Amino acid sequence: MGMSSAAMKAFAIVLIVTCVFLCPARAADPRLVFAHYMLFANDNIDVLKQEIRIAQSKGIDAFALNSNVWRQNLVDNMYQAAREVGSSFKIFFSADIHKDANGNLTPDQLVTMLTRYETHPNQMKYRGKPLFTSWLGNDDSWWAEYGYSSALSGWNDVFQRAGGRGKFFFVPFFPTDGSYWGVRGTAEKFTDVVDGMFAWDTSAWPYISPDFQNPSGSKDQNYLTACNDIGKVYMASPSPWFFKNILGTCCSDACKAKDLNSCNCQVKGNYQGPGLWIKKWEQLIQLSPPLVEIVTWNDWVESSYVAPPLSTASADVAGFTHRAFLELGQYYISWYKSGSPPAITRDSLFMFYYTHSKNVILPADGCQVLYSDQLTDKLYVTSMLTGPATVELRSGSSSATFNAPAGVSTWALDFEDGQQVAVLRRGGSVISTLTGSKPIGSSVNYNFNVYSTCTTCI
Structure with a gap:
C-alpha cells in the first residue's frame, strides 16, 4: 500500500533533517x-x-x-x-x-x-x-x-x-x-x-x-x-x-x-x-x-x-x-x-615612482602620452611595520617626515629631480634606509613605467 500524502511529507522532512546533520557537506573551495x-x-x-x-x-x-x-x-x-x-x-x-x-x-x-x-x-x-x-x-x-x-x-x-x-x-x-x-x-x-x-x-x-x-x-x-x-x-x-x-x-x-x-x-x-x-x-x-x-x-x-x-x-x-x-x-x-591579515614579523619599506615629471616635454618622442595629465608627480613609500615608527621621505632637496603606525600605510611626497630616499627610524635609531637606484630627471622617451624597490627585495 502506498504512503498517504501526509506520510510522504513527514518522511521527506525526516530525510531533509537527517541530511542536514549527517550528509557530508561539500568542502569550501580553496581561495x-x-x-x-x-x-x-x-x-x-x-x-x-x-x-x-x-x-x-x-x-x-x-x-x-x-x-x-x-x-x-x-x-x-x-x-x-x-x-x-x-x-x-x-x-x-x-x-x-x-x-x-x-x-x-x-x-x-x-x-x-x-x-x-x-x-x-x-x-x-x-x-x-x-x-x-x-x-x-x-x-x-x-x-x-x-x-x-x-x-x-x-x-x-x-x-x-x-x-x-x-x-x-x-x-x-x-x-x-x-x-x-x-x-x-x-x-x-x-x-x-x-x-x-x-x-x-x-x-x-x-x-x-x-x-x-x-x-x-x-x-x-x-x-x-x-x-x-x-x-x-x-x-x-x-x-x-x-x-x-x-x-x-x-x-x-x-x-x-x-x-x-x-x-x-x-x-x-x-x-x-x-x-x-x-x-x-x-x-x-x-x-x-x-x-x-x-x-x-x-x-x-x-x-x-x-x-x-x-x-x-x-x-x-x-x-x-x-x-x-x-x-x-x-x-x-x-x-x-x-581571511585574516598575517602577522607582520619584520619592518619593511616599499618605494614606487616614475622617473620623470608628467609635465616634461620631449620633442624627440613626438607627442605627450594620452591622459598623462591625470598623473601626479609623487614619490610613494608604503611602510609595513611591527610597531610605530617614523618614515622620512627625501626627493631631491625636499623631505617630509611622517609618524607611521604599526601595520601597512602609504606615504607620499611631491617629487623633485634627483635621488629618492626613505628612512625608517624608531626610538631615535635608524632601522633601515631605502634608496632608489634610478634618480628622477630628464628622459629621452616618455616613460611612466613605475620603478619600485623595497628593503626586503632580493
Missing part, C-alpha cells in the same frame, strides 16, 4: 591565486623553474599561459619546468582569441590546448576538472571564419571535440560593462559552456576611462553577485600598473585627438604607485571571490608585471623592477587566502 603569464619568450627550463619557485614562494598557485598562437615547444618547457620543480605548482591555459601580426589560434589548436596536458601532474584543476580560460572569444565574427554560426556554437564544438563539455572548467574573459545585468546577460548567453566569468578590464583597471586614480570594487561586486545568482564562479584581477608607449605610433592624429580606441601609445589604467595594488587587494579580500588572477606576471611591453626580470624578453625594462609589488603582494595573497 586560489594565479598569475597571467605571457608566453612569448624562448627561455630555458632553468629560468622557468626560477620563476615558478619565486611565484610559489609568494603564494601564487599557478601560471595561466597566455598566447594567441600555438607555441608548443614553449608550453612543453613550462610544463616540464613545473614537473622538475617537484612541487604543487600548476599550469593552465589562457587562450588569447585575437588576430595580430603573429597570427592567431585556430579551433583545432584550442582542442589541443584542452587535451594535450589534461592528465599532466601539474595541470591546474578546479573542482576536479582541468581549468581553462580565455582572453576574449565571445565575438561571433572570429568564429565565422571557421564556419561557425556563433561564438557559442564554436565553443560547444571545441569542447565536444576535446572529450565533452563536462570534462573542463571554463572561466573566460568575455568583456562586459561591469553592471550586474551586463555580467549576468553575458554569462547566461554562454551558460552552456562557461563555468565562471573572469573580469580583466573592469576589475584590474577601467582601461576605457580617464579616471585612473579611483579604483572601485563596485564592478567586482556586480560580477560576484551575478555569478553567484546563476551558479557561476567569479575570477577577479588585481594589477600593479599598465603603461604603454610604442615609439613610432605615438604621434598619430588619433593620439593628438585623444581618441582612445585608435591611439596605440596611451596610458591605460595608470594608477599611482602602490595605490591600485593595495586598494584592489583590500577590496577583493572583503569580497572574497573564489579565484584571483594577477594581470600580469610578465607583460613587459605594457609595463604590467610583477615578475623579476629573469626572462630574455625583459631586457628593455630590466632597470624598472616591479619586485616591490610582488613582495608586498605576498602579504595580501596570504590575507585573501586565510
